[in-house]
Structure formats: C-alpha cells, structure tokens
Amino acid sequence: MPDSLTKPKTVAVIGAGPVGLAAAAHLLERGLEPVVLEAGPTVxxxxxxxxxxxxxxxxEFNIDKAADRLLTxxxxxxxxxxxYPTGAELVEQYLEPLATRTPLKDRIRTSSRVTGIGRVGFDKVKTKGRETAPFEIRYENGKGADRITADAVIDASGTWFSPNPAGANGLQAAGEHDSHDRITYGMPDILGRDRARYAGRTVAVLGGGHSxxxxxxxxxRLKEQVPATEVVWLLRATDRAKSFGGGTADQLKVRxxxxxxxxxxxxGGTIRTEAGFRVGHIDHEGERLRVATGAACCARAVTVDxxxxxxxFRPDLDFLRELRLSLDPALECPPILAPLIDPNEHSCGSVRPHGARELSQPEAGFYFAGMKSYGRAPTFxxxxxxxxxRSIAAEIAGDHEAAGKVELVLPETGVCNGPAPSASPADAASSCCAPAQPAVATSCCAPKAS
Structure with a gap:
C-alpha cells in the first residue's frame, strides 16, 4: 500500500497558546500528526x-477536554x-505541563516565526489540482529560514502582537510612531514589573474594553500607594455605560x-474621564506627551507622562498572502461568523456554537481558530x-458527523446595551481585589480590548 494511504496526515498548527495546544491534542487523539510552530521562545x-x-x-472553563485527557x-x-487563574498560573499549571509532559513535547517548535504559507507548486492564481497539493509553511527559527510541508493548516496564532493604534480612524495618529518611547500597547503590569514606569506619573489609558x-x-490601586499618580481615562465613546458592563447580572462574576x-x-473622582476623545495627534511636549483630538489649532488635548x-487587536494576515481567503470586509473574520460577533450589534458575547464549517476557507484544508478567527471582534x-x-480536528480526520455536532454553552453577559450598574466608591474598593483580563472569550483566555 502506498505511503500516502498509510501515513497519518500532517497538520501544521500556528501558535502554541491555549487554543493551538488544544488543537494539537485533538489532532493527536484523531491519529493525525500535529506540528506546532510558535513564534515565541516558549509555549x-x-x-x-x-x-x-x-x-x-x-x-473548569479554561481546560480543553483532549488536553485534560493527555495530562491526566x-x-x-x-x-x-x-x-480563577492568572495568566502566569495558566502557563505554569496547564500549558507548560501539556507541552513538556505529554506526547506533544516532540511536536512543538518554539522560536519559529511563520513568514509565509502557500501550496507546493502553486501560486495564488493557479487552480487545477490545487486542493490536493500540500501546504508549504516557511518560518524563521533563529538559525535562518526553514520550511515544512503539511496536509492541513490551523492558524491559531492569535492577535496579541498586532494591537490597534491610538488613532481614532484605525490608522496611527500623527506622531504616534515617533512617540513610541512613551506609549505602551495592551496591559502593562502596573503593580509589578512596570510599577516604576507609572508610579507618581500622570498616565492616560485609551480604550473602553476589558483591557x-x-x-x-x-x-x-497604584494611586492609593503613590498618591502623586494621576489617572486619565480617554474614551472614544461619549457614553461610559458600555464599559461599566453588566455588573451583578454578568454570569462571569469577575468580569x-x-x-x-x-x-x-x-x-469617586479617582479616575478623571475624558469621554468622546478621538485621538488625532500625539506630540512630545518637553519630556511629556500631548495627546490631542482634531487639528492642532483647535484640538482638545491632555498632557501626560x-x-x-x-x-x-487585529489579525496579522501578511504571511497568508498566497492563500485564498474569504474574510468579512469589516471584521476580517470568516464571513459566516461576522453577523454573530459584530461589536456594532453585539456586546454580550452570546455566539452560536460553530466549528469547521464556519471556519473553513476557500483554500481547502486551511482553518482559522482561536482569537484570530474573530478578526477584530473583542468577544472571544x-x-x-x-x-x-475539536470540530476542525474531526473534519480533517474525515469524521464529518462529529465535526458537525458542535455544542457549547457560553456564559451570558446578562446585560447588553442596558444601563450601567450603580456602584459606590466603597463597592469599587471591595471589587478591586480581582484583577481584570482582556476580552478573551467574551473574556476568558487572552486579552483583547476595544
């Protein structure tokens, strides 16, 4: 019998985060051969x-079932x-054991940044016979360029390293690039490793999401410890209610x-709010930053340290340029998902369960998964x-029935666009003890912001 009929299918998984490693676990259970490529030095x-x-x-909601079986x-x-684990606990108690103590340990390549994916012998234009050609995945591993071939690809590379800019129109604000020494994207460790950078300074936070x-x-909290710290909230929206969320009606209580x-x-006045603030310009003003809206002559501005x-965040699609993709023009996610997760319409995160069918692409054998599958939507x-x-692994293995049986019960936010809950300063102080996380699955896995 030819090797092509006996050799297990090889599946390249891009990203060794929670979803990427879960994909590898499901593939392994299906008798397939995963190869996980992780850009970072560790899982x-x-x-x-x-x-x-x-x-x-x-x-109980953060551990994949196939990964659980491997670890057990x-x-x-x-x-x-x-x-409720922190990110550090998620890595130390779950991802690292999964990557080092199970059969996955021989299938993960770290420090391997994918630079391009195509079909062997085919450019993007050529069609006849395309679906049977293997994928070629090129990556940089610190020693130079390397490559592997695979029968299918699951892109679970996430969006964390592709943050949205400060500019209100989706582009960098004028002067934003030149002010990078005073700008941080994402969620710095305010009370830990980054404390010295922010203590006693005037700090502006731009955004209205969970991050x-x-x-x-x-x-x-830092201001309680160092009273000279000043906190300014720059909010593009004019209504703060959405950021205050569902309060006690939220089934994810920490959120x-x-x-x-x-x-x-x-x-209580601890945080100064500048609502309706759409950043257009960022300039150095001595050793400080002047963050402004509109034209310089008539801009509304704040000066901060x-x-x-x-x-x-937004997905990095550059290395997928030679693949045939179908994406929603606004969210950059698979088109079938777009109306279910569109933040213009949804703020709850109640999404119909979906799997291989919704995540497949015109490029046969290629799938988005994890946060990247949601494109720019912050509700994952x-x-x-x-x-x-789980569904994608079943589909690649040829078990179409299992792939189609997609079942998932998600916690509801409880309040979508309703009024903000009331909260006194005392309530805030008592609630402060539980740190936040960015919207990872409507808030559960890896930070996202809006």
Whole structure:
C-alpha cells in the first residue's frame, strides 16, 4: 500500500497558546500528526505578556477536554475547578505541563516565526489540482529560514502582537510612531514589573474594553500607594455605560465586578474621564506627551507622562498572502461568523456554537481558530476556541458527523446595551481585589480590548 494511504496526515498548527495546544491534542487523539510552530521562545508566549492578569472564568472553563485527557495520563494534578487563574498560573499549571509532559513535547517548535504559507507548486492564481497539493509553511527559527510541508493548516496564532493604534480612524495618529518611547500597547503590569514606569506619573489609558478597564483599576490601586499618580481615562465613546458592563447580572462574576469597580472609581473622582476623545495627534511636549483630538489649532488635548493604548487587536494576515481567503470586509473574520460577533450589534458575547464549517476557507484544508478567527471582534471566549479545534480536528480526520455536532454553552453577559450598574466608591474598593483580563472569550483566555 502506498505511503500516502498509510501515513497519518500532517497538520501544521500556528501558535502554541491555549487554543493551538488544544488543537494539537485533538489532532493527536484523531491519529493525525500535529506540528506546532510558535513564534515565541516558549509555549504560551502571548499569555506570558499578561501573566499578571486574572482570567474572567475559573479553571473548569479554561481546560480543553483532549488536553485534560493527555495530562491526566501523564499523572497531572488538575487545578481546583473553581479557582480563577492568572495568566502566569495558566502557563505554569496547564500549558507548560501539556507541552513538556505529554506526547506533544516532540511536536512543538518554539522560536519559529511563520513568514509565509502557500501550496507546493502553486501560486495564488493557479487552480487545477490545487486542493490536493500540500501546504508549504516557511518560518524563521533563529538559525535562518526553514520550511515544512503539511496536509492541513490551523492558524491559531492569535492577535496579541498586532494591537490597534491610538488613532481614532484605525490608522496611527500623527506622531504616534515617533512617540513610541512613551506609549505602551495592551496591559502593562502596573503593580509589578512596570510599577516604576507609572508610579507618581500622570498616565492616560485609551480604550473602553476589558483591557482598558483592568488597567485603569490597577492604576487606581497604584494611586492609593503613590498618591502623586494621576489617572486619565480617554474614551472614544461619549457614553461610559458600555464599559461599566453588566455588573451583578454578568454570569462571569469577575468580569462583572470589574465594571462595577470602575464605575465607583469614576464616581469617586479617582479616575478623571475624558469621554468622546478621538485621538488625532500625539506630540512630545518637553519630556511629556500631548495627546490631542482634531487639528492642532483647535484640538482638545491632555498632557501626560505615559499613554497606554488598549484599543483592541487585529489579525496579522501578511504571511497568508498566497492563500485564498474569504474574510468579512469589516471584521476580517470568516464571513459566516461576522453577523454573530459584530461589536456594532453585539456586546454580550452570546455566539452560536460553530466549528469547521464556519471556519473553513476557500483554500481547502486551511482553518482559522482561536482569537484570530474573530478578526477584530473583542468577544472571544477560550472555551469557544476549544470547541472550534475539536470540530476542525474531526473534519480533517474525515469524521464529518462529529465535526458537525458542535455544542457549547457560553456564559451570558446578562446585560447588553442596558444601563450601567450603580456602584459606590466603597463597592469599587471591595471589587478591586480581582484583577481584570482582556476580552478573551467574551473574556476568558487572552486579552483583547476595544
């Protein structure tokens, strides 16, 4: 019998985060051969960037079932299901054991940044016979260029390293690039490794999503310790209610507490708010930053020492240029998903379960998974990603029935566009104890912001 009929299909998985490693676990269970390419030096490289952040969901929702089975076979001590892990705990207690103590250890290549994916012998234009040609994945591994071939590809590379800019029109604000020494994107560790950078300074946070909320709360804590610290919230929207969220109606209680805490801190004057602030220019003013809207002659402006941009993320599509993709023109996600997750219409994160069918592309054998599958939408849940890759692995293995049976129960936000919950400064103080996390699955896995 020819090798092509007996050799297991090889599947390249881009990214060794929670969803990428879950994909590898499901592929392995299906008798397929995963090869995981991770750009960072270790697994969970993106998660490590928000290691200080607590997830919105407890361990019971953060562990993939196939990964659990692999780890249990290796004698793993499962974390307490009701504990809310930080990013560091997610890596140390789950991702690292999965990558080092199970059969996945021989299938992960770190420091391997994918630079391009195509079809062997085919450019993007050529069609006849394309679907049977293997994929060629090119990557840089620190020693130079290398390549592998695969029968299918799952892109679970996430969006963490492609943050949105400060500019309100989706482009960098004028002067933003030249001010990079005073700008941080994402969620810096305000109370830990980055404390010295922000203590006693005037710090502006731009954004209205969970990343911004968590960062603002940490800065308020820092102000309690160092009163000279000043906190300015730059919000593009004119209404702050959406950022305050669902409060006690949120089934993800830690997430709900964040909004309530922020509302109390704003009401108590700890955080100064500049709503309707759409950044157009950023300039150095001596050793400080002048962050302004509109034209220089009539701009509304604030002067700060540091700017934290928490305006969300976008997918990196550059290395997929030679593949035939179909993406929603606004969200840059698979078109079938777009109406279900469009932040113009949805703020709850209640999304119909979906799998291989919705995530497939015109390029046969290529799938998006994890946060990258949501494009620019900020409502992704980690457990959504686990169900995605379970379905995709089944489809690649030829089990179309299992791939089509997509079932998932997601926590509801409870309040979509309703009024903000009331919160006193005392409430905010008591709620402050639980750090925030960016919207990872409507908030559960890896930070996202809006």
């Amino acid at each position: 969970g490289h993106a998660v490590r960037q928000w290691s200080h952040v607590q997830t919105f969901s407890p361990w 076979s290796a004698g793993w001590n499962k974390p307490q299901p009701d504990h 911004a909320v968590g960062t603002l709360i940490d800065l308020a 709900g507490a964040l909004g309530s805490a922020l509302a109390g801190l704003v009401a 540091e700017l934290i941009v928490a305006t969300g 849940l980690m457990m959504t990603g686990y169900e995605q890759v």
